[in-house]
Amino acid sequence: MAVVILFVLVLPFLVEDIAYKYNDFYLREQKKKVLQVIRQNGIDAYLQGEENYGSYTMLKEEYISLEPAGKVMIPDTIATVQRVVEGDTLTYRVLSHVLTDHQRPFMLEVGKKTATISQYNRPLQRVALYVLGGLIIITILIDLIFTRLLLKPLGVIISTRLLNRRFPFREQASPVKTSTTDFKYLDDSLVELMTKINEAFEKEREFTTNASHELMTPVSILQTKMENLLVDLEPYEEPQKKILGMMKTLNRLKKIVHSLLLISRIENDQFPKNDDVSPRLLVASIMEELEHRLEEKQLHFSARLSPEQVLHHLNYDLIFQLVYNLLHNAIKYNRNNGSIIVNDELLPATYRLIITDTGIGIGPQEIDTIFHRFRKVQKGTVEGYGLGLSIARTIAQYHNIQINVEAMEGKGSAFILNFPLN
Amino acid sequence: MKVLIIEDERAMASEMDTFLKKAYRCDLAVTGSQAISKLDDNTYDFVLLDLGLPDMDGLQLLQQARKICPDAAYIILTARGQLEDRIKGLDLGADDYLPKPFSLLELQSRMQAIARRKFALQDILIPVGDFNVDLQKRNVYFEQTEITLSRKEFDLLSYMLLHKNRPLTRTQLGEHIWSNFADDDYDSNYIDVHIKNIRRKLSAYAAVDWLQTIRHVGYKIKI
Numbered sequence: 244m245a246v247v248i249l250f251v252l253v254l255p256f257l258v259e260d261i262a263y264k265y266n267d268f269y270l271r272e273q274k275k276k277v278l279q280v281i282r283q284n285g286i287d288a289y290l291q292g293e294e295n296y297g298s299y300t301m302l303k304e305e306y307i308s309l310e311p312a313g314k315v316m317i318p319d320t321i322a323t324v325q326r327v328v329e330g331d332t333l334t335y336r337v338l339s340h341v342l343t344d345h346q347r348p349f350m351l352e353v354g355k356k357t358a359t360i361s362q363y364n365r366p367l368q369r370v371a372l373y374v375l376g377g378l379i380i381i382t383i384l385i386d387l388i389f390t391r392l393l394l395k396p397l398g399v400i401i402s403t404r405l406l407n408r409r410f411p412f413r414e415q416a417s418p419v420k421t422s423t424t425d426f427k428y429l430d431d432s433l434v435e436l437m438t439k440i441n442e443a444f445e446k447e448r449e450f451t452t453n454a455s456h457e458l459m460t461p462v463s464i465l466q467t468k469m470e471n472l473l474v475d476l477e478p479y480e481e482p483q484k485k486i487l488g489m490m491k492t493l494n495r496l497k498k499i500v501h502s503l504l505l506i507s508r509i510e511n512d513q514f515p516k517n518d519d520v521s522p523r524l525l526v527a528s529i530m531e532e533l534e535h536r537l538e539e540k541q542l543h544f545s546a547r548l549s550p551e552q553v554l555h556h557l558n559y560d561l562i563f564q565l566v567y568n569l570l571h572n573a574i575k576y577n578r579n580n581g582s583i584i585v586n587d588e589l590l591p592a593t594y595r596l597i598i599t600d601t602g603i604g605i606g607p608q609e610i611d612t613i614f615h616r617f618r619k620v621q622k623g624t625v626e627g628y629g630l631g632l633s634i635a636r637t638i639a640q641y642h643n644i645q646i647n648v649e650a651m652e653g654k655g656s657a658f659i660l661n662f663p664l665n
Numbered sequence: 666m667k668v669l670i671i672e673d674e675r676a677m678a679s680e681m682d683t684f685l686k687k688a689y690r691c692d693l694a695v696t697g698s699q700a701i702s703k704l705d706d707n708t709y710d711f712v713l714l715d716l717g718l719p720d721m722d723g724l725q726l727l728q729q730a731r732k733i734c735p736d737a738a739y740i741i742l743t744a745r746g747q748l749e750d751r752i753k754g755l756d757l758g759a760d761d762y763l764p765k766p767f768s769l770l771e772l773q774s775r776m777q778a779i780a781r782r783k784f785a786l787q788d789i790l791i792p793v794g795d796f797n798v799d800l801q802k803r804n805v806y807f808e809q810t811e812i813t814l815s816r817k818e819f820d821l822l823s824y825m826l827l828h829k830n831r832p833l834t835r836t837q838l839g840e841h842i843w844s845n846f847a848d849d850d851y852d853s854n855y856i857d858v859h860i861k862n863i864r865r866k867l868s869a870y871a872a873v874d875w876l877q878t879i880r881h882v883g884y885k886i887k888i
Contacts, residue, residue, distance in 0.1 A: 459744035460674055460717075463766035467680035470769045473882070474831055484881045487834060494836050497766055535817065535855050 247379065258367045266360045267321050270338040273353045277307060278342065286344040303328050304359045312341055312350035323357060336360060396421035404433045448507050455504040462497050469493065502630040506637045509561065516642065518559040522596055523548040526585055529567050536574045543582040554594060554662050557642055565638040568631040569658045573600035592664050599657040605650035613648065666710040671700040673718050684769040697721030704733045711776055716743040716750060727757050738779045770837055774827050791826060793888055795871035798826055807870035817842055818863050825886045834883040860884055
């Protein structure tokens with residue numbers, strides 16, 4: 244770029260220099276012609292008895308003059324000088340030459356007006372600029388095409404290995420076709436990395452599944468024992484209270500195991516996605532389950548959902564659970580006399596469901612981790628063990644639903660579900 | 666009614682036995698082969714089958730058992746809880762499917778529901794205090810007057826009636842009514858809200874002293 248700018252800056256001088264050089268050459272040629280003509284016709288044919296001779300074109304652009312000169316022989320000179328022609332003082336580029344005719348020295352001057360010399364400078368400069376600009380564009384285009392061609396495998400690697408892959412990577416990736424060793428190396432490394440991630444993920448999933456199943460049996464035994472014990476201990480208030488505490492703890496364990504199992508089953512693709520779901524009816528039936536919870540905090544609930552919208556290729560039970568968890572949280576973390584609003588928007592390729600509450604909100608330092616498993620929430624009296632949103636995210640990912648949160652601490656939060664419409 | 670409990674975890678089997686023997690006559694089998702010999706020798710109304718047996722595939726046992734004893738009602742109990750197992754089990758003729766861990770109360774109410782359906786037990790009106798409850802039609806009557814309860818309120822009342830004279834915790838009650846959802850609010854008073862509503866609606870007609878609050882625990886219907 245610097246070279247180009249330098250060239251553009253220097254261009255006027257270059258053009259002028261070239262114009263002058265060419266002009267000097269032209270003057271020398273003219274001189275040769277004049278000398279030749281003088282040699283043929285003799286100098287007197289021009290002088291016609293006068294001391295000197297002068298001739299110029301009509302607009303005084305060029306002139307030729309012959310004058311007697313001193314004895315001194317000087318070599319040819321070319322200089323920019325001023326001459327008075329018919330009372331006008333004009334600047335000429337003049338070639339002076341001393342010639343001798345019959346022992347008489349004459350000074351021959353061939354001149355060209357400097358204005359005429361530089362008259363072609365501007366157009367020349369412009370043409371040069373255009374050519375330069377054109378060259379630059381052509382160079383850039385060639386560069387682009389060439390680089391694109393060269394980097395095509397990189398694009399393929401990025402799009403097939405990184406962008407269009409959804410975790411977990413199930414399908415075996417075929418190697419990208421390329422003759423560049425570096426790209427091959429990159430591709431192989433990425434495939435290897437993903438295989439490792441996949442293996443780790445598979446192991447974790449297997450562990451979750453097995454651990455959950457193994458935990459279920461002892462939990463069942465404990466639960467049944469406690470249930471029987473609770474009845475046996477009926478007249479005794481204190482021991483009964485303790486059993487109840489144990490049952491609560493056990494129940495918590497049970498819920499955790501259930502949730503982990505659910506997540507691992509979703510990740511195992513165990514749920515068919517063949518259901519059509521009307522968001523309006525879905526929210527209505529969830530609220531039928533949750534209505535009683537609104538009373539507790541005197542919450543105001545309103546749903547404004549389009550009656551015609553139907554979403555396809557979903558698993559009804561999972562979507563129910565997803566929206567249920569979000570609505571449940573909206574109630575659980577709300578304040579007394581607060582409100583919950585569910586509305587929707589139809590975008591070109593997306594159906595958007597928005598659940599807004601006036602609850603405790605989410606702090607900026609927490610917002611990135613709310614979907615993580617076992618995130619601890621401890622706000623006032625409400626305590627959770629943090630699997631509800633993790634389940635929500637797993638279900639959303641399973642259906643390619645984008646789930647976003649906008650929240651302000653102390654003001655409330657909005658959970659946004661973007662369902663793809665294809 | 667006679668129940669065969671097929672369960673390899675002895676502790677689990679004996680707890681089920683303890684719970685169910687108040688209402689049923691129970692037999693235990695801890696292996697598949699034991700189960701088959703018991704089925705050959707007896708006639709059962711209910712077979713409670715754990716799928717994870719040491720000597721035999723639970724679903725295969727279900728097929729064999731149904732040949733030997735086709736009139737029994739089969740309830741699958743399993744810790745595997747896989748969706749395919751559930752579908753396969755129901756396809757093979759199981760009447761219900763209960764994933765572990767389950768509540769014994771839930772097991773009993775499922776058995777009652779099957780009994781009503783399968784053995785066509787005509788429910789007469791169940792008296793409670795001065796009221797009568799029709800589980801089939803899901804109605805509550807005071808003399809000839811029908812009292813309107815919400816769906817959840819009726820579920821709660823009938824569940825407590827089924828397990829009458831037994832203290833029921835809020836968690837147990839909540840689990841029955843909202844079984845599928847991971848609900849972690851133990852201190853929530855939503856069960857109390859429903860009980861309060863039931864009491865309010867019924868006490869307009871007669872006393873509801875049979876619906877007792879058990880301090881720290883929950884509720885009980887005492888009749």
